[in-house]
Amino acid sequence: MKSLKSMIIVLFTAVLSTISIAQAADSIVVFSGRSDKFVKPVIKQFTKETGINVTIHSGESTALLNKLKIEGNRTDADLYLSNDAGTLQKGSDLGLFAKLPSSLASPIDANFRAQDDTWIGLSARARVLVVNTNSPFADSLHSVFDLADPKLNGKLGITHSTNESYIAGVSVYMLASDKEKTKAWLSSMKNNVNGKVFNKHSKIVSAVASGKLAAGLVNHYYVYRHLDKHPDAPLKVILPDQGANEMGVAWNVAGIAMSKHSKKRALAEKLLAYLVSEKGQKVFSDVNREYPTRAGVAASSVVPAAGSYKIANVPMYQLGKYRNETIDLIEAVGMP
């Protein structure tokens, strides 16, 4: 009994001490909804250059935002990082973030940050069509709305409708074209997939590459990631809706915000400054072949250059404003 008691005490102190290590003085905490593997390289570089330690607390973007909201001024978080502009704007609407100094916000294009500078986009991704070059659809798809074609029945890959990128994409289509059209499009796609949707974009790309599917709707980098491993895969990226009267490609950004209750603003701003610097921008976006949001920093050379095609004219903060409406639309159609 006694040995058990002492064992418990040892365990307690051990665990409590590991926790206090995480909150040392010269360190900041980032709540991160973005994959660790895309966050760690840039953070490592930052710590190496400045000596400031960063604790990455990862999880789902939305879950972390809930945590931030409920914790209020008890939160440890100094910064909040998310893969989705919709979630970031939601945080701004809930009043969770601090306004960033204009030296940090102004280098980023106004379309890629909050209207009140409470969050800034760091890297952007394009919603594209991926097709199998051997399929009969290789040359006939030009618009996302072509995915409603009943001929694609059983040949179309889309993700589950709780996916952030998917929701953001639908928001853009709803805003850039028209709500009823988007609703009809969703129902036709629902028929085309017969209840079978994917939980990962990467699996859509694999299925298209293997010929099991003809086409899919994905973020651009998934295609290039697949081509890395299988350079000969019969895949083609189609940048949709490029016609004169068409809306252009839907973009979404990953971005960052500072907690209103951060007690280490000076340190947090150092990390922000690094992330918007040309060097930081390059490291942050290149690991995932995304588009830097700072003008003048080029994306990886394998992806189509940012200025070379038409982008849907929907400011990113709109993705947050219309997030619930989009989810309502998706649920009304009953998308799986």
Add this chain to the structure above:
Amino acid sequence: MAVLVVVLASIPLWFVLFESSQLSFEQWQQLWSSRLPELLWNTLSLAVLVAIGCFVLGVSAAWWIARHDFPGRQYAIWLMVLPLTIPTYVFAHIYTTLFEADGWIGIVWQYLFGSADTIPDIYNIFGVTMVLSLAGFSYVFLLAHSALSVSTQTLEEAAQIQGIRKAQVFWRINLPLLRPAIAAGLAVVVLHALSDFGAVSMLHFQTFTLSIYLQMSGRFDYQSAASLSLLLITLSLTFLVLERFFRARQRYYSCRQTRKHTLKPASPIKIAAIWFWLGLITLFSFALPLAWMLSWSWEAWTQDLINQAFWGYAFNSLSLAAMSATIATVIALPIALYNNRQRSKFSNTLIQVSSVGFVLPGPVVALGILTFIIAVFPIVYGGIFALLLALIIRFLPLAVQSQDAAMQQLTPSIEQAGRILGATPLENLRRVIIPMIRGGLASAWVLVFIDALKELPATLILRPTGFDTLPVRIWIEASEEMLELAAPAALMLVVGTLPVLWILMKNGNRKH
């Protein structure tokens, strides 16, 4: 003391009641018309299918093992409980990869049937049923097995003398006798299915729990989430009452066996049949997942990915589970004792309320506690306290139930004897009661430990900043498809559970 613990355990319930009372009538109406029919149907049919699946697997295995003597029998018992070491979300994740065209099952399928197109899809109710049945049938097995081991050969013989055919004995004698044990086992399984978060979210199957989570986290709509939780609680409580009803009838049936059951050696054909069936169960419930974990862990090992951080997660997990199990076992004692003394309506209500953590979805428990602590005791927030509290509340019912069961063996006369001999109540507790229910205490600790070690949703929300456990890492790595990082963590969970499972099994054997 007992009341205090129960009040603590009911924090999430108050949260749910408060939040759902904020919902207006129109919102209720909207909720009712838009989501509920589908959710109810999904959740109920899943519960029924999982119950059937666990019944078939658990009772068949228990029957073969308890009533036949065959080579390797003692190992067979182990094989049937090993799946308890694998959490549902790990099962779900492993099976999604196995069922892909280039997964192991996919490859075998193509070899057998020639095409990858016909591989069954598991992102549906049948996939979830398979996962939850494989992950849960061991509970039914354990209870059915121990009931069959002691059950009454005399009755069976009497029935045969009365002219019943041998094949009918199982259906007409054993099954009715087993009913309380099976009901208890199925209750555990169904409650797990109702509150499961990991498997349903990996497989995207909309049940109450998943919908509550999405409502909460995606839409920041705590009121609808709480209202859905309230319905889920009602559902679970209805079910628990039914189960108690079945169990209450146990009293009429049970009669003590004076001699041990003699096992007949099985014929070679029967041995082959038994091992074929048990082997099939083991293949899917343990061998395949284990092989998967080993092969990806090997990958991780060769890539040198198992570093100090990994051992840190393992340490966090094990110490967290040990602390929760210890505290839960200690604080369950007053509740069980109180109920054992009183056996009143009030004490029974206390037990029911203390079990609320088990029927509420993990995310709701977590949110309730988070809200409570921030509002009432903000000073203790930030460390491990909130997480510990959540784990204890979630798994307290396991501790209460196994202690309550153990205390039924206590007769008041023993305690009275202690008091007559001059022991104070406290001394009585220490020197008489606790030694007598030692087995129940150990099972309580082990059951809480196993579930706390695997716990995912509350840990995801409440863990202190930078404090990752194995389940959290499995979740993160699996969602990024870093299989070589998820597998060693899953394997570590299995390895960490094995010793305590051994305690549980040894404990169970001693009783008979």
